[in-house]
Amino acid sequence: MLYENIKKLVQYGIETGLTPACEKNYTTNLLLDLFKEDDYVEPEEEYTDIDLEEVLKGLLDEAVSRGIIEDSVVYRDLFDTKIMNCLMPRPAQVQKEFWDRYEKNPQEATDYFYKLSQDSDYIRRYRVKKDQKWTVDSEYGTIDITINLSKPEKDPKAIAAAKLAKSSSYPKCLLCPENEGYAGRINHPARENHRIIPITVNDSPWGFQYSPYVYYNEHCIVFNSSHVPMKIERNTFIKLFDFVKLFPHYFLGSNLPIVGGSILSHDHFQGGHYTFAMAKAPIEKHVTIPGYEDVEAGIVKWPLSVLRIRHKDEKRLIDLATHVLEVWRGYTDEAAFVFAETDGEPHNTITPIARKVGDTFELDLTLRNNITTEENPLGVYHPHAEYHHIKKENIGLIEVMGLAVLPARLKEELELLGEYILEGKDISSNEKIEKHAAWAAQFLPKYDNLDKDNIQDVLRKEVGNVFVHVLEDAGVYKCTAEGREAFMRFISQL
Helix, strand or coil: CHHHHHHHHHHHHHHHCCCCHHHHHHHHHHHHHHCCCCCCCCCCCCCCCCCHHHHHHHHHHHHHHCCCCCCCHHHHHHHHHHHHHCCCCCHHHHHHHHHHHHHHCHHHHHHHHHHHHHHCCCCCHHHHCCCEEEEEEECCEEEEEEECCCCCCCCHHHHHHHHHCCCCCCCCCCCCHHHCCCCCECCECCCCCCCCEEEEECCEEEEEEECCCCCCCCCEEEEECCCCCCCCCHHHHHHHHHHHHHCCCCEEECCCCCCCCCCCCCCEEEEECCCCHHHHCCEEEEECCCCCCCCEEEEECCCCCEEEEEECCHHHHHHHHHHHHHHHHCCCEHHHCECCEECCEECEEEEEEEEEECCEEEEEEEEEECCCCCCCCCCCCCCCHHHCCCCCCCCCHHHHCCEEEECCHHHHHHHHHHHHHHHCCCHHHCCCCHHHHHHHHHHHHHCCCCCCCCHHHHHHHHHHHHHHHHHHHHCCCCCCHHHHHHHHHHHCCC
16 A cells, blocks of 8 residues: 555656656655655556545554654644655745746736645645635624634644653744744644745745645735744834735735733734735725825724725825824723723734735724723623624634634534534533523524524534624724724724
8 A cells, every 4th residue: 555655646746746757756766765665666656536535544543553753743743744745846946936926917926825835735725625614694794604624733742742752932923934844843833745935025034834724715825934023113114015016916914912812922924815804894984184185095894993094005094093092002091981991901913914006005993992991801892702702812803803713612512502402402511502592592593494404504503603793793883973083082082
């Protein structure tokens, strides 16, 4: 079986374009060396429609049987990355191919790089497709929901080994450029099949790559080549538009300190080739900002508090965004429960998202505040306790734009909840789903004739409704007459 799987994998490399046909023998020998195998007889059979997951499983089983690796998802993931690197072009080759294609068309370059990132198994297609995804209609547009199932859970043996593993500060974090080609260890994923495209942002070296856990189409990460912390300032807006000018078919946005999410110790952004509900949401009320009368501006019809600004010259947006940020950072409106700081702790920040629509640049400035109270210890503008059974984590960039990234536990919980509802069992009697009892009691009276064919559709719809409420919780100014009036009080200070 080893010889068959090696032939299949090499053929896969050639068919996908990872491996030139002239490197067939070279690649075969690299793979034989990994398995400490001195002999090889190429199978006569020709293979087509090769299933990468199946071939890798066969090779990993062989590595386990030969005592090369332990039979654990962590060790298997470290080794299959090593296997895939035998097929991979060197970073310089990837970069040259990318920029050669870019000269023809930026989208052709990103299409090539995204396909390579999947073919190389850096993005594990067969895991990502396990994620559950659906949409829910709301008054704000079509909201995306996903239950993240693509991150494998470590087994107890691997967790114990990770605790005993020698600590290392190399690479400093998962976003550092030193990850490219890194073999990984028990407490740091392997990145031998990972490739980075160097780009220039704000006159400094940055990197462009894809997220291994793609939550939406072409989910990319753009990161500083230096390990420096994230912050929001004028340069943040310059960086966003430098990238959008390079790749006008992509949006780019940022998670930020104060409201959190992501890896805040390393300056980076997230973007991609996808149009979220937030981007489709219209301006509900146009406003004019003194000194920027030439910039189209307005409050977006969205559950979070978003000021959208548009202009063909991105420099005007950079100037205005800097002004909005400076005013918002120091802004207090006690009547609206907005406090710039309490006891010296700052609360106000902005989540920005940049894109290009036709020949016009667009920047959404989402006003955020992290103040806490005894009633809401995790944050007033954070998912409230009644919704923690579905979503307790911070609302970061991806959620802000209208995509819920929900925990894997919900898959089992929703299946179990459906069974209990149909069988008329007491939901609160099961510790796995008792947290959902009050929620179910609220929405069940709305539905007649629930059965095994529609129960999961109903639960998915109601999960979506909860997420909309979560987004409304995160809005500093609510979508009410009173909330809009308070929003306008802030805009009048610009």
